[in-house]
Amino acid sequence: MDDLDKLLINTLQNGFPICDSPYQRVATQLGLTEQELLGRLKALLANGTLTRFGPLYHAELMGGALTLAAVKVPTERFDQVTETINSFPEVAHNYARSHELNMWFVLATETPEQIQKTISAIEQKTGLTVHNMPKITEYFVNLKLEA
Amino acid sequence: MLEAKDRQLLEQIQQGLPVCSRPYFEIGRLCDMSEAEVIERLSRLKAQGLIKRLGVIVKHRQLGYRANAMVVWNVPDNLIKQLGGHISQFSFVTLCYQRPRQPGWPHNLYCMIHGKDKATVLQQIEQLVAACGLNNFDQEILFSRRCFKQRGAVYQKTKPALADG
Numbered sequence: 001m002d003d004l005d006k007l008l009i010n011t012l013q014n015g016f017p018i019c020d021s022p023y024q025r026v027a028t029q030l031g032l033t034e035q036e037l038l039g040r041l042k043a044l045l046a047n048g049t050l051t052r053f054g055p056l057y058h059a060e061l062m063g064g065a066l067t068l069a070a071v072k073v074p075t076e077r078f079d080q081v082t083e084t085i086n087s088f089p090e091v092a093h094n095y096a097r098s099h100e101l102n103m104w105f106v107l108a109t110e111t112p113e114q115i116q117k118t119i120s121a122i123e124q125k126t127g128l129t130v131h132n133m134p135k136i137t138e139y140f141v142n143l144k145l146e147a
Numbered sequence: 148m149l150e151a152k153d154r155q156l157l158e159q160i161q162q163g164l165p166v167c168s169r170p171y172f173e174i175g176r177l178c179d180m181s182e183a184e185v186i187e188r189l190s191r192l193k194a195q196g197l198i199k200r201l202g203v204i205v206k207h208r209q210l211g212y213r214a215n216a217m218v219v220w221n222v223p224d225n226l227i228k229q230l231g232g233h234i235s236q237f238s239f240v241t242l243c244y245q246r247p248r249q250p251g252w253p254h255n256l257y258c259m260i261h262g263k264d265k266a267t268v269l270q271q272i273e274q275l276v277a278a279c280g281l282n283n284f285d286q287e288i289l290f291s292r293r294c295f296k297q298r299g300a301v302y303q304k305t306k307p308a309l310a311d312g
Contacts, residue, residue, distance in 0.1 A: 009210075012203040016164070018190045020182065023168060034168060042166050052204040054163040061197045062149070062157075068246065068257075082295055097217065097289040101252065104217070104289070131249045137228070139235035139243040147210050 001049055001147065004032075008040055009050065009147040065112040066092075067134040069119065070101040071126070078102075081126050090118045101131065149197075152180070156188055157197075164201075207241075212261040214268045214290065218275075219254035221285040227256055233279045234258050239271045253285060265290065 001009075007030060017025050027037040044050045059066045073081045078096075085105060086094055094105040109115050119130045149157075155178050165173040171189070172182040180188075192198045207215065222230055227245055234256075235243040242259040258275075262268035269288075276282050 009203055009205065013205065014202065015200065016202040018171070018186055018193065018201070020171070020186070021168065022170065023166075038166055038168070045163075045166070049209060050203055051206055051209065052163060053166070053202070054160055054204070055157070055198045056200040056204055057157065057161075058197050058199045061195070068244075070252075086295055094295040095215070095291040096293040096295070097291055099287065099289045101289075131252060133246040133249065133252075135244045135246055137231065137245040139231040139245075141235045141240055141243055142238075147205070 001044075004030075005040060005044060005049070006147040008037070009044070012041075012053070059108060063111065065107075065109050065115050065134075067107050067115050067132055069105055069107060069122075069133065070131045071103045071105075071122075071128050072101050073103050073128065081128065084125050085122060088118060088122060090114065152178075153188055153192060153197075156180075156185065157192070160189075207261045208294065211263050214262045214265045215294075216260045216262075216268050216272065217289045217291075218258050218260065218272055219287050219289070220256045220281055221248070221253040222256050222281070224255070230279055230281065231256060234275060237271075237275055237278075239268075240275070254287065 011026065011030060016022055019025060021034070023037050023041075024034045027034045030037065032040075041050075041053065045053060071081070071085070081103065082094070082096075085091055085103070088107075090107045090109050092106045092108040094103065096102060097104050107115055107118055109118060115132070115134070119132055122128075123130050156174070159174055159178050164170050167173055169182065171185040174180075175182045175185040178185070189198065189201075193201060207213075220230075231243055231245055234240055235258075239260055239262065240258050241261050242257075244257045245255060246257055248255050260268050260271055262271065268290075272288060276286070
């Protein structure tokens with residue numbers, strides 16, 4: 001990844017035009033030809049530097065639901081519980097964290113009702129209490145990571 | 148409610164936009180729509196906020212952001228709006244939420260900080276605490292130790308590709 005790749009990633013994190021020739025427009029902005037931009041973007045996707053070039057949807061506006069949940073997992077059962085929880089397709093991310101509540105995961109479901117159903121199913125399968133912490137308010141953040 | 152044609156479009160592009168000169172023409176060809184219709188519909192879905200972002204969606208770890216802290220505070224309810232608004236202004240804060248307190252878990256204000264190393268993230272937290280006047284509130288910092296699963300877009304017929312939690 002050279003400086004131009006970094007500039008490209010940072011620029012394309014700010015959004016992508018919806019018009020006839022969007023790559024041409026971005027290329028002009030970066031001082032590249034459209035072919036150079038397409039070539040670089042393809043290479044970054046092919047080598048795994050970028051995994052997604054596309055949309056991020058608003059789950060709740062699409063009718064779906066999201067929540068953050070946490071579980072206190074006994075150390076000796078950690079791997080087994082990880083496997084059980086990750087086997088649920090509703091689990092979008094799962095992180096081990098440094099706290100008594102040591103497993104934190106995000107559930108994403110097609111409907112709000114499925115959140116509670118999934119939590120109950122996870123509790124039943126693991127025998128552990130799942131703390132459900134749905135968001136009450138989201139404070140707007142302009143997410144951008146410098147490459 | 149979403150029109151069937153909007154859904155069809157969202158499903159078509161969920162795995163990614165075509166990387167070619169006329170991507171919206173290409174999408175239209177696959178969905179049996181004109182380029183103009185694709186552009187019109189996607190512009191509207193973006194304006195309505197159903198498409199939250201369009202472009203490069205990065206995974207933190209791939210760009211070397213390996214230190215990921217979830218910082219939580221227990222703040223009085225009457226101050227949370229102001230504090231949340233203030234915290235979210237810092238460029239290193241990647242997410243900021245109010246969530247319900249739980250038995251044994253009194254925290255109600257959450258923020259995520261993704262950084263390249265732990266020392267930097269700890270400094271940023273200090274800076275945040277000082278600037279926002281958070282020092283009098285109970286605080287916990289939960290660094291991630293392992294990431295087990297991070298899926299990107301999964302849109303099973305009617306399911307949205309989701310934002311990072």
